[in-house]
Amino acid sequence: MWPLSLPLAALFAPAHGRALVWRIVGGLAASILLLVLANTVLKTRGRRALIVLVTFLGGLFFTLEYFLPVSDRWLWPAHPGSLVLWLGVLVGAALAVAGMVFSTKLWDSLRGKASLALVPIGIAVAIVAYHFARRLPARIPNTEGAPANFLTPWIEPAVIVLMVVGSFTVGLGVHSLVQLHGRTLLRRRAGWFNSLAFFVAMIAMFAFALLDFYTETPPKMPAGVLPFSKAMNEVLFTGIYQPLISATFSLLAFYIASAAYRAFRIRSAEAALMMVAAFLVMLGQVPLGSWLTHGLPQSGPFAFLSFFRLERFGEWIMAWWNAPAQRGILFGVAVGALAMSLRVWLSLERGTFFSQQPEASGEPSSAESAGQP
Amino acid sequence: MSETPSTGFWQRLEQIPRAYIYLLLAVVVIWQLVFPIRFEMSPSPSSKGVYDAIRAAPADKLIILSADWDASTEAETGPQTTAIMRAILSGKKKFAILNLVSPAGVKLADARAVAVAKEYNATRGLDWCNWGYKVGTSNVIIGLTKNIPGTVKSDSAGTPVGKIPMMAQVHDARDIGLVIEISGSAMTEYWIQFFQGVSGTPLANAITAVMAPGYYSYLDSKQLQGMLVGAKGAAELENLEGRPDRAMRIMDVQSWAHLLILLLVVVGNLGYLLSRRGNR
Amino acid sequence: MGKFDHANWLLTLLFAVMSAAIVASVLLAQRGRSMFVRRIPGLSAMEEAVGRATEMGRPIYFSPGLGSIDITTLQALSILTYLVRFAAQQATRIIVGTADPTLLPVAEESVREAYTSVGRQALYRAEDVRFVSGDQFAYALGSVGIMAREQTATNFYFGAFFAEALILTENGRAFGALQVAGCPDPTQIPFFIATCDYVVIGDEYYAASAYLTREPTLTGSLAGQDAVKALLIALILLGIGTVTVLAGHAQPHWLAKLFTLLGV
Numbered sequence: 037m038w039p040l041s042l043p044l045a046a047l048f049a050p051a052h053g054r055a056l057v058w059r060i061v062g063g064l065a066a067s068i069l070l071l072v073l074a075n076t077v078l079k080t081r082g083r084r085a086l087i088v089l090v091t092f093l094g095g096l097f098f099t100l101e102y103f104l105p106v107s108d109r110w111l112w113p114a115h116p117g118s119l120v121l122w123l124g125v126l127v128g129a130a131l132a133v134a135g136m137v138f139s140t141k142l143w144d145s146l147r148g149k150a151s152l153a154l155v156p157i158g159i160a161v162a163i164v165a166y167h168f169a170r171r172l173p174a175r176i177p178n179t180e181g182a183p184a185n186f187l188t189p190w191i192e193p194a195v196i197v198l199m200v201v202g203s204f205t206v207g208l209g210v211h212s213l214v215q216l217h218g219r220t221l222l223r224r225r226a227g228w229f230n231s232l233a234f235f236v237a238m239i240a241m242f243a244f245a246l247l248d249f250y251t252e253t254p255p256k257m258p259a260g261v262l263p264f265s266k267a268m269n270e271v272l273f274t275g276i277y278q279p280l281i282s283a284t285f286s287l288l289a290f291y292i293a294s295a296a297y298r299a300f301r302i303r304s305a306e307a308a309l310m311m312v313a314a315f316l317v318m319l320g321q322v323p324l325g326s327w328l329t330h331g332l333p334q335s336g337p338f339a340f341l342s343f344f345r346l347e348r349f350g351e352w353i354m355a356w357w358n359a360p361a362q363r364g365i366l367f368g369v370a371v372g373a374l375a376m377s378l379r380v381w382l383s384l385e386r387g388t389f390f391s392q393q394p395e396a397s398g399e400p401s402s403a404e405s406a407g408q409p
Numbered sequence: 410m411s412e413t414p415s416t417g418f419w420q421r422l423e424q425i426p427r428a429y430i431y432l433l434l435a436v437v438v439i440w441q442l443v444f445p446i447r448f449e450m451s452p453s454p455s456s457k458g459v460y461d462a463i464r465a466a467p468a469d470k471l472i473i474l475s476a477d478w479d480a481s482t483e484a485e486t487g488p489q490t491t492a493i494m495r496a497i498l499s500g501k502k503k504f505a506i507l508n509l510v511s512p513a514g515v516k517l518a519d520a521r522a523v524a525v526a527k528e529y530n531a532t533r534g535l536d537w538c539n540w541g542y543k544v545g546t547s548n549v550i551i552g553l554t555k556n557i558p559g560t561v562k563s564d565s566a567g568t569p570v571g572k573i574p575m576m577a578q579v580h581d582a583r584d585i586g587l588v589i590e591i592s593g594s595a596m597t598e599y600w601i602q603f604f605q606g607v608s609g610t611p612l613a614n615a616i617t618a619v620m621a622p623g624y625y626s627y628l629d630s631k632q633l634q635g636m637l638v639g640a641k642g643a644a645e646l647e648n649l650e651g652r653p654d655r656a657m658r659i660m661d662v663q664s665w666a667h668l669l670i671l672l673l674v675v676v677g678n679l680g681y682l683l684s685r686r687g688n689r
Numbered sequence: 690m691g692k693f694d695h696a697n698w699l700l701t702l703l704f705a706v707m708s709a710a711i712v713a714s715v716l717l718a719q720r721g722r723s724m725f726v727r728r729i730p731g732l733s734a735m736e737e738a739v740g741r742a743t744e745m746g747r748p749i750y751f752s753p754g755l756g757s758i759d760i761t762t763l764q765a766l767s768i769l770t771y772l773v774r775f776a777a778q779q780a781t782r783i784i785v786g787t788a789d790p791t792l793l794p795v796a797e798e799s800v801r802e803a804y805t806s807v808g809r810q811a812l813y814r815a816e817d818v819r820f821v822s823g824d825q826f827a828y829a830l831g832s833v834g835i836m837a838r839e840q841t842a843t844n845f846y847f848g849a850f851f852a853e854a855l856i857l858t859e860n861g862r863a864f865g866a867l868q869v870a871g872c873p874d875p876t877q878i879p880f881f882i883a884t885c886d887y888v889v890i891g892d893e894y895y896a897a898s899a900y901l902t903r904e905p906t907l908t909g910s911l912a913g914q915d916a917v918k919a920l921l922i923a924l925i926l927l928g929i930g931t932v933t934v935l936a937g938h939a940q941p942h943w944l945a946k947l948f949t950l951l952g953v
Contacts, residue, residue: 103704106695129705136709140716159705166698185695195548202757202791209790209820216816227838278480278513284826285481288852289666290431291859292880297430297673299883301681311678315671321618321641323448324664330449351453359625362875365891366623369873371917372895375711375910376760384715384906385767385898427863481826481852593852619852620876 088383095381097194101187105170121169128162131155213238241277244268313353320350419687423680430673437665445661455628456645458635459613462587463496466611470586471503471579473553475596476518477510482593482617483517488643488656489615490591491521496650498529498536502586503575505538507561509549510594512542515565534573541565546596550603554582582608587634590614597624601632615642706920711913718909726908731869731889732900738843738867738887739776747842748782752832752857753796754848754872755825757789761873765848766799767898768871772845773803777812786821786835788828793820829853833860846870846885847894850877858884871897 051059078086135154142148217231247265254263262270302308319325325346334342342348379385452460466472474493478486497504506522508515519539531537540561543549552560557579558570570576578584588610590597597614605612611634616624618639627633637643640663643656696704718724742749751769756762769785776783785800787793797818804813821831833856836844844861846854846868854870854877861868862884870881871889881888889897892914899907935942 101695103696103701105698132705132709136713137716140713141720143720155709159702163698192548195545199544205791205794207790208793209823212790212793212820216819219816230834273513274516278483278517281480281824281826282483284830284856285484285852288855290434291855293434293666293670293673294427294430295855295859295880295883296670297425297677300674300677302678311674318667318671321638322664322667323450323644323660324668326450327448345451347451347453351455354622355625355629358622359629362623363626365875367921368892368918369895371707371914371921372873372892373760374707374917375914376764376895378708378711379715379906379910380760380763382712384910385763617852623876 091383092381095377097187097190099381101185101191104185104187105166106185106188107170121165124165125162125169128158128160128165131158131161133158240268241272244272313357316346317350317353320346320348320353325350417684417687419680419684421680423677423684425673425676433673434666434669437669438662441662441665442658445658446665447657447661448664450641450645450648450660452645452649453638453642455636455638456642457649458628458633459493459589459615459637459642460496460635460646460649462611462613462634463493463502463589464500466500466502466586468500468502469578470584471505471575472497472586473507473588474504474518475507475509475588475590475592475600476514477508477590477592477594477596479511479514479517484659485617485639485643486591486593486615487517487521488640488654488659489637489646490518491525491654492643492646492650492656493589493591493615493637494522494525494537495528495652496646498525498531499650503536505540505576506565507540507549508542509546509599510592510596515539515542519565534568535575538573538575539565547599547603550599551607553585554604554608557581557584582610585610588612591616593617593620595620597627597633601627605632613637707917710916710920711910714913714916715906715909718905718912721905722909724908724912726896726900726903726911729889729893729896729900731871731887731893732897734869734887735772735845735901736775738845738869739772739779739781741867742776742842743779743781745842748784748839749776749843749845750832750836750839750841750861750866751783751785751845752848753785753787753792754846754850755788755828755853756849757791758795759849761849761894762789762792764895764898766796768845768847768901769796770799770803771898771901773800774807777804777807777809780809780812782812782814782817784835784839784841785818786828786832787819788821788823788825790820790823793818825851825853826856829856832857836861836864836866840864841866844868846872846881847889847897848872849874850881855880855884 074083074086132155135151135158138151139148139155142151213234217234219225220231221228221235244265248269251263251265257263300307300311300314302311319328329345329347332341332345333339334345343352376385463472474490474497476486476490478490494504506515506518508518522537522539523533525531526533526537529536533539541564543561545552549560558576561570561576563569564573582604585608588600588604590600590612591614593616597612597616600612600614604610613633613635614624615637616639618641621636621638624633624636628636637646640656640659644653644660647653647656739749749772751772753762753765753769756765769783773783783800785796787796797815800818801810801813804810821835822828835841837860841861841864844857844866846857847870850857850870850872854872858868858870858881868885869887869889870885871894872878872881873891873894875891878888878890895914896911898904899911
C-alpha cells in the first residue's frame with residue numbers, strides 16, 4: 037500500500053445505512069451548490085474558462101497515466117536523487133515545448149530560429165534524466181504486482197465516476213421520448229397511434245422486467261411453468277423483442293441485394309477491376325465457389341494451381357490487398373483522431389463549442405457576418 | 410435519387426423494381442432451406458487457426474469465451490459459438506462464458522452451452538460455467554489479467570466463484586489457455602490491447618463477415634491465432650469437427666444467394682452497357 | 690509481444706513528436722500562414738444538399754451515429770453545427786436523432802447555440818433534437834420512421850455507424866432523399882457508397898471541420914496531420930528496409946542488437 041492510496045481508500049470506501057444516505061444527500065447538495073455558483077458567479081467567459089480547465093485536467097490525467105513510466109518495483113520516486121531527475125525530465129520537456137512555441141512565433145527573427153535548438157536539447161535532457169531516474173533504488177514496493185505508476189490506482193475510481201455521471205443521462209433520454217410522444221398523443225397529431233404503442237411497450241417492458249427481478253420462482257412450481265411476471269417477461273423479451281431484432285438484421289440481406297444491383301456499374305477501368313475482385317471474393321466465401329474450382333490439384337506437380345482455388349484466392353485478396361489498404365485508411369483515421377483529440381483537449385476546437393475564431397486576415401467569419409441583417 | 414422509368418428493354422433490365430429483387434431472393438432462400446444442394450468446402454487458414462488454437466490449449470487451463478453478442482447478430486455468432494463450444498468439449502477442455510457488451514446475450518449463449526453440454530455429457534460448474542454480463546469492458550479485461558475471482562465475483566446465476574469447482578485453480582491470466590472473442594462489435598481490439606498484449610495468452614476471434622476485412626492485419630501479425638469469419642467460419646469449424654450442422658445449412662443458402670446477387674449485378678451492367686450503346 | 694496497457698519510451702517519443710508537429714502547424718497557421726486543402730466532393734456538396742431541402746420546403750435529417758461522447762461523435766457535432774448555421778440562414782429545419790442519451794444534452798446545446806450564433810434562435814425547436822433509441826436497430830427503424838413521416842429531402846449521416854447503416858441509407862434512398870454520409874471506420878463505407886450520393890471516407894471525416902470553416906486553427910491541424918503521415922510513411926519504409934536487411938542474416942546483425950537495446 038503506498039501513501040497516496042490512503043485518501044483514495046477513504047474517499048471511495050463503501051458506505052452503508054445512514055452513512056450512505058448522508059453521502060448521497062451530501063453529494064447531491066454539493067453538486068447543486070456548485071452548479072448554482074457556476075451559473076450565478078461565473079459569467080460566460082468564466083464558464084468557458086472553467087470548461088477549458090476541466091477538459092484539460094481530465095485529459096491530462098488520463099494522458100499522464102498512460103505515458104508516465106511504469107514499474108513493478110516502485111510506484112513513487114523514493115530516492116532523493118530520483119526526485120531531482122524527475123524534475124529534470126519535466127524541465128527537459130518544458131524546454132522542448134518552449135523552443136517549439138518560440139520558434140514558431142518568432143520565426144522571422146534570429147532569436148526565433150535559435151530557439152529551435154531548444155527542442156532537441158530539451159528532449160535529450162528529458163531522456164537522459166529519465167534513464168538515470170529509472171536506475172535509482174526504490175523504497176516502496178508495488179504490492180499490486182502489475183506494472184503501474186502513481187496515477188494508475190486512480191484510473192478505476194475515475195472511470196466509475198464517469199460511468200455514474202453518464203448513467204444520470206439515461207433519464208434524460210427517457211424524458212425526451214416521453215415528452216415527444218406524450219405531446220403527440222395528447223394533441224392527437226398524425227401518427228398518434230405510434231406514440232401510444234411506444235407508451236404501452238415501454239410500460240409493459242419496464243413493469244414486467246421489474247416484477248421479474250423481484251419475483252422468486254416458488255420451489256414447488258412444476259418444471260417448465262413460470263410465475264406470471266417471469267412468463268410475461270419471457271414473452272416480451274425472448275418472444276417479441278429478440279425476434280424483432282433478428283428480423284430487422286435480416287432485412288440487411290435484401291437491402292444488400294438491391295443496393296448491389298443498383299450501385300455496381302462498370303463506369304471505368306477501376307470499377308471493372310473492383311467488380312472482378314468482388315466476384316472472386318464473393319464466390320470464394322461460399323461452398324459453391326469451392327466446388328467450382330475443386331478440380332485444381334492440391335498436391336503433385338501442379339500443386340501450385342491450388343492457389344487459384346476460389347476460397348484461397350479470395351482469402352489472398354482479402355489478406356494481401358484489402359488488409360494493407362485498410363491499414364492505410366486506419367493510419368489516416370488514427371492520425372485524424374489524434375489531431376481532433378489534441379484540439380478538444382487543448383480547447384483549440386473553435387466553432388462548435390466556443391465562439392468562432394476570426395479568419396487569419398482579420399475579417400469576421402462568414403457565419404458571424406451572415407447573422408447580421 | 411428516385412428511379413426514372415424507362416421503356417427500352419435494356420433500360421428496364423437496368424431498373425428492375427426492388428420488389429422483384431426481394432421476391433427472387435426470398436424464393437432462393439426458401440428453396441435452399443427446403444431442398445438444399447450441398448457443396449463441400451475446405452477450411453480456410455484462418456478457421457484452421459481457431460481449430461488448432463483450441464486443440465493446442467492446455468487441458469489444465471481454462472478457455473474464456475467472450476460471447477459479446479445478442480439477438481441481432483445471432484444468425485452468424487450463434488452457430489460460431491456452438492461450433493466453438495463443441496470443439497472445446499470434444500477435446501475434453503473447460504470453458505467459461507463471459508459477456509461484456511449486452512446483458513441480453515447472456516441467456517442466448519447459455520442456452521447454446523446447455524444444448525452442447527448435453528451432447529458431451531458436460532456438467533455446469535465442472536466443465537463449463539457462465540460468468541454472465543460484467544460492466545466495464547476494458548476494466549474487466551484488465552482485472553482478469555491480475556485477479557479473475559475478484560473480477561468475476563459470481564456467475565450469471567449469482568453463485569459465488571469460490572463455490573464453482575472448476576474455478577478453484579483459476580486465479581489470473583496464467584491459468585487461461587486461450588481466449589476466444591465472439592462478437593459483432595469491435596471488442597477484439599480491447600482483448601488484444603489489455604489481455605493478449607499484456608499476458609501473451611493466445612487469442613482468437615469469431616466475428617461477423619462484414620467486420621472481417623479489418624482483422625486480417627492482426628492475423629498477419631500473429632496477435633490473433635485464428636479467425637472465424639461469419640457463418641462460413643462456423644461451417645468450416647463444423648466440418649473440421651466432423652459435425653456439419655446449422656452453419657452448413659446457412660452456407661447452402663448463402664451459396665445460391667451470392668450467385669443470385671452476382672447474376673443481378675451482371676444483368677444490371679448488361680442493361681447499363683447495352684442501353685448506352687443503343688443511345689449512341 | 691509488447692505490453693500495451695501503458696506506453697513505452699518509443700511510443701511516448703512518437704506521441705510527443707506527432708503532437709508537437711500538429712500543435713506547431715496550428716500555431717503557424719494562426720500566424721497567418723495559408724494552407725492548401727484539396728477539394729473533398731462529399732463536403733463540397735453539403736451546401737447543395739441543404740439548398741435542395743430549402744427548395745423543396747422539406748426538412749433535413751441528421752444522424753450522428755451510435756457513438757457516445759467520443760472523438761468521432763464530437764466531430765459529427767462539429768459538422769452538425771456548421772450545417773445548422775447554414776440551414777438556419779435559409780430557414781430550413783434540421784431534425785437530429787441521437788442514439789445515446791449522454792449525447793442528447795450536448796447535441797441540444799450545440800444546435801441551440803448554432804441557431805443563436807446566426808441570430809435565428811426563434812427557429813430552434815426543442816423537439817427537433819431528440820433521443821430515438823439506445824438499441825442499434827430500434828434507432829435505425831426510428832430514424833427511418835422520422836424520415837418517412839417528416840418526408841426529409843436530405844439526410845446526413847456522420848458519426849460511428851455499424852450494421853444499421855444500410856437500413857438507414859437504403860430507406861432514405863427509397864424515399865428520394867439526397868444523402869451525404871461520412872464515417873471514419875472503413876467497415877460501413879461500401880454500404881454508404883452503394884446507397885448515398887456523396888461519401889466522406891477515412892481521414893477526410895476528421896478534415897471536415899477544417900474544410901467547411903477554413904479556420905486557421907483547423908487548417909493548421911490538417912497540415913500537421915499530413916506531416917505526421919509523412920513521418921509514419923518514413924518509419925514504415927525504414928521498417929521495411931530494416932526487415933529486408935535483417936532477413937538474410939543468420940548471425941545477429943548490429944541493427945538487430947540496436948533495436949533490442951532500444952526495446953523495439
